[in-house]
Amino acid sequence: MEPIIKVKCLKHVYPDKTEVNICGLDFRVMKGERVVILGPNGAGKTTLISHILGLLRPIDGTIEVLGLDPHKDFKTIRKKIGVVFQNVDEQIIGPRVYDDIAFTPRNEDFSKGETDERVKTVAKSLGIEGLLDKIPHYLSGGQKKKVALAGSIVMMPDILVMDEPFDALDPKSKTDMVNLLNRLNEEYGITIIYTTHDINIVPQIADKIYIINNGNIVAAGTPLEVFSNVDIIREANLEPPILIDLFSKLEARGFKVGFPQSIQEAEDTLVDKLQQNPTIKEKKFGIIK
Numbered sequence: 001m002e003p004i005i006k007v008k009c010l011k012h013v014y015p016d017k018t019e020v021n022i023c024g025l026d027f028r029v030m031k032g033e034r035v036v037i038l039g040p041n042g043a044g045k046t047t048l049i050s051h052i053l054g055l056l057r058p059i060d061g062t063i064e065v066l067g068l069d070p071h072k073d074f075k076t077i078r079k080k081i082g083v084v085f086q087n088v089d090e091q092i093i094g095p096r097v098y099d100d101i102a103f104t105p106r107n108e109d110f111s112k113g114e115t116d117e118r119v120k121t122v123a124k125s126l127g128i129e130g131l132l133d134k135i136p137h138y139l140s141g142g143q144k145k146k147v148a149l150a151g152s153i154v155m156m157p158d159i160l161v162m163d164e165p166f167d168a169l170d171p172k173s174k175t176d177m178v179n180l181l182n183r184l185n186e187e188y189g190i191t192i193i194y195t196t197h198d199i200n201i202v203p204q205i206a207d208k209i210y211i212i213n214n215g216n217i218v219a220a221g222t223p224l225e226v227f228s229n230v231d232i233i234r235e236a237n238l239e240p241p242i243l244i245d246l247f248s249k250l251e252a253r254g255f256k257v258g259f260p261q262s263i264q265e266a267e268d269t270l271v272d273k274l275q276q277n278p279t280i281k282e283k284k285f286g287i288i289k
């Protein structure tokens with residue numbers, strides 16, 4: 001299978017002459033993959049996704065998205081890619097939540113009936129149908145993220161780009177958002193590209209990780225493969241997710257316990273292992289003093 005996104009050694013120069021290189025390993029995304037881009041502040045993550053969205057044009061290197069040059073074929077590409085920017089205030093433009101989500105279908109001349117059906121379906125799936133009449137400006141940060149997400153998936157894009165989607169979300173909203181994005185990926189096969197600094201969430205949202213540091217893509221692979229490479233992780237000013245760190249230390253000490261993706265999975269694994277140890281079970285019931 002051919003990747004749907006291929007990026008090779010991009011070079012970008014901003015108007016103030018700031019030069020950003022994204023070389024090293026090629027950046028490749030397969031259809032239906034969930035990809036997370038990690039790296040320290042200023043590494044070039046947003047610059048890379050801005051090129052994928054066709055918002056910027058590189059001065060050197062190659063970039064192909066769904067077989068097209070995203071900058072040249074901007075209009076075609078934008079219909080196939082949904083995006084939620086880090087600062088959602090800049091992308092929510094409708095006077096009411098309903099109008100904001102309906103913006104693209106209306107722009108594409110969808111009938112009133114079809115627009116209405118799409119807006120209501122997507123709002124229901126995100127649990128924001130009660131917000132449709134609200135003025136976006138007064139919504140909470142988490143509600144705004146959901147409205148921006150609704151607007152970006154109302155056309156059922158092939159690819160969804162999420163720039164720091166978990167910023168400003170409380171723990172429950174974060175879990176809801178993770179479940180929702182994983183559902184969009186599973187049920188509709190939407191390819192999702194994330195940038196995030198929220199390292200502990202990565203095992204739950206990534207099939208593949210790329211690490212950008214000092215103008216180079218320095219690592220690519222599954223979360224386990226990449227996070228096992230401690231030197232590269234630390235050089236990029238990152239820490240491995242706490243669960244991967246703990247379970248790899250257990251494995252190094254001879255406990256074959258696998259690598260859980262969530263606290264629940266870790267709890268189940270450890271309870272299972274502990275229950276196989278009669279001494280611990282007896283302690284629990286106070287038999288051993």
Ligand SMILES: Nc1ncnc2c1ncn2[C@@H]1O[C@H](COP(=O)(O)OP(=O)(O)OP(=O)(O)O)[C@@H](O)[C@H]1O
Pocket residue numbers: 014015016018020039040041042043044045046047048
């Ligand atoms: N519009 C711009 N004009 C000038 N320089 C810019 C512009 N946008 C980004 N840069 C510079 O390009 C470099 C890469 O920035 P970018 O925003 O891509 O990094 P990032 O990895 O997304 O960082 P962060 O994790 O802090 O969001 C930085 O040195 C930044 O200062």
